[in-house]
Amino acid sequence: MTTTAVGTRTKASCDRVPGAWGIGLSRGALEIKQFFRQREQVVFTFAFPVVFLFLFASIFHDDVRGTGITASQLYVPAMMASGIMSTSFQSLGISIAVERDEKVLRRLRGTPMPPAAYFLGKIWLVLFTGVLETAILLLVGTTLYGVDLPTDATRWFDFAWIFVLGLTGCALLGIAISSVPRSAKSASSVVVLPFLVLQFVSGVYISVDTIPGWMLDVGAAFPLKWLCQGLRGVFLPDSARVLEQAGSWEFGRIALALAAWCVGGLALCLLTFRWKDRRTG
Numbered sequence: 202m203t204t205t206a207v208g209t210r211t212k213a214s215c216d217r218v219p220g221a222w223g224i225g226l227s228r229g230a231l232e233i234k235q236f237f238r239q240r241e242q243v244v245f246t247f248a249f250p251v252v253f254l255f256l257f258a259s260i261f262h263d264d265v266r267g268t269g270i271t272a273s274q275l276y277v278p279a280m281m282a283s284g285i286m287s288t289s290f291q292s293l294g295i296s297i298a299v300e301r302d303e304k305v306l307r308r309l310r311g312t313p314m315p316p317a318a319y320f321l322g323k324i325w326l327v328l329f330t331g332v333l334e335t336a337i338l339l340l341v342g343t344t345l346y347g348v349d350l351p352t353d354a355t356r357w358f359d360f361a362w363i364f365v366l367g368l369t370g371c372a373l374l375g376i377a378i379s380s381v382p383r384s385a386k387s388a389s390s391v392v393v394l395p396f397l398v399l400q401f402v403s404g405v406y407i408s409v410d411t412i413p414g415w416m417l418d419v420g421a422a423f424p425l426k427w428l429c430q431g432l433r434g435v436f437l438p439d440s441a442r443v444l445e446q447a448g449s450w451e452f453g454r455i456a457l458a459l460a461a462w463c464v465g466g467l468a469l470c471l472l473t474f475r476w477k478d479r480r481t482g
Contacts, residue, residue, distance in 0.1 A: 224314055225321025232326035246292070247334055250284040251341055257406065258346055265408075269440040272408075277342035278432035279405045284334040285364070286371045286396065286425050289327045293375030294392035297323070301478050302385035310476040320376070327372050335364065348436055356435050359452060363431035366459035370424040373466025380473045404429045410444045417446050427458040 237243055257280075258273035265272055300306050309319055342348040351357055375392075382388040400406055402416040403426035409417060420426035433441065434450030442449050 221315035221317040221321065224318035226325070228314075228318055228322025229325025229329075232322045233329055236326060236330065246288060246330065247337055250280045250287065250334065250338060253283075254280040254338065254341060265441070265444070267440075267443055269438055271347070273346045274342075274348050274437065275408060275433070275441070275444075277338065277346055277348045278436045279429050281335055281338045281342075281436075282367070282403075282425060282428040282432050283400055283405045284338055285331050285368055285428060286399075288330040288334050289368050289371040290375035290378070291392055291396050292330070293323060293327065293372055294378045295388045297376060297379035298382040298388035298392075299385040301379070301475065302382075302388075304478075306476045323376070324372065327368060331364070331368050342436075351435060359431070360435045363428065363435065363455065363459070366456070366463060367424055367428035367431070370459050370462035370466050371428070373463060373470055374424065377466060377469035377473050380475050384478070399423055399425045402426070408444060409446060414446070421458070424459055424462045427455045431455045431459075 254276055257276045261272035261276070263272055264270070265275060297306070306319075310316070339348075339350070343350060351360070378392055378395075379388075382391040399420065402412065402420035403423070404412065404417075404420070405425070409430075412420075417426070430445060430450065431452065433445075434452060434455075439450075445451070
């Protein structure tokens with residue numbers, strides 16, 4: 202092999218730009234480091250659902266008639282679902298809007314980095330924080346409120362796909378809603394209000410058997426309701442199915458609804474996502 206050929210091949214290897222997957226991993230590591238450097242955000246993110254679980258479980262601790270569970274046990278999977286949506290929908294909806302307003306997105310778009318790498322970085326952050334949040338709530342639920350972990354592989358399989366589909370659908374919805382705020386100052390209001398409403402109509406704060414049917418129908422149009430129902434089906438006994446609107450866990454409908462939100466959320470992101478704010482066009 203000639204020296205010229207070796208030099209050309211070496212130059213080509215040096216000039217090769219890393220792929221979106223590799224850059225996405227690096228972006229994910231950076232996002233996680235930046236997240237943990239903001240101590241107030243870390244404490245608020247992980248403590249918020251735990252504090253609410255403690256409050257609701259302390260206020261409503263009686264047995265739920267005909268279900269074989271206590272009200273406090275009912276709140277554990279509900280707050281797990283809320284925590285998952287908080288670390289995905291709320292976190293991404295606000296943080297991306299802030300980055301757009303501060304022109305971080307505009308600068309990143311002007312680099313050779315593939316656009317997909319940016320979103321991969323956000324996905325790694327959401328996955329990491331979502332797993333950690335869920336683990337914390339499971340630890341609190343099993344040690345303080347008597348929630349039993351599943352003993353068969355089928356339930357853990359159900360938990361895995363519910364978690365992945367729910368986290369993905371909520372994250373895509375968060376990316377889509379990040380384009381709604383006109384500035385970083387309005388991002389929290391725009392994102393937090395619908396999230397708060399969804400928690401009330403999806404069975405997070407109020408048992409589904411006491412929520413009016415039309416409110417449940419509104420909640421069924423969004424992923425949080427199905428995420429709550431699926432996690433109840435995983436971590437509560439089958440006797441608690443009587444509380445559900447249909448009297449069953451409906452794992453098939455949960456899979457279809459969450460998968461539809463993954464597809465629909467992706468379509469919304471592709472149609473609405475902007476790298477620049479509206480003031481600069």
